[in-house]
Amino acid sequence: xxxxxxxxxxxCSFCGKSKGEVxxxxxxxxxxxxxxPRRMVGxxxxxxxxxxxxxTQLVAGADMSRGPVVIPSKDLTL
Numbered sequence: 569x570x571x572x573x574x575x576x577x578x579x580c581s582f583c584g585k586s587k588g589e590v591x592x593x594x595x596x597x598x599x600x601x602x603x604x605p606r607r608m609v610g611x612x613x614x615x616x617x618x619x620x621x622x623x624t625q626l627v628a629g630a631d632m633s634r635g636p637v638v639i640p641s642k643d644l645t646l
Contacts, residue, residue, distance in 0.1 A: 580616035590616040 579586050580593060587593050593616050598608045615623075 578612075578614050580619055581613045582615055582619045585616050585618065590618055592617045594620075 577586060578593065578595075580590065593614050595612055595614050597610060598604045598613055600606075600609045
């Protein structure tokens with residue numbers, strides 16, 4: 569499985585950045601819990617350190633008075 573991920577040049581599932589564009593990318597597999605769409609259960613998902621940082625700021629309520637945190641995105645072609 570890991571060899572397949574390396575061969576595919578995996579990207580962040582949220583912003584589309586590749587492993588070479590960020591410090592770290594973490595992999596996970598969505599579980600069958602409330603709120604997770606059935607089509608996602610058991611499929612690989614990836615998140616980069618930049619998106620984790622943005623997410624942490626959102627959850628912590630980091631200065632939301634200035635507007636939403638915008639995560640730069642790329643055109644994803646999978």
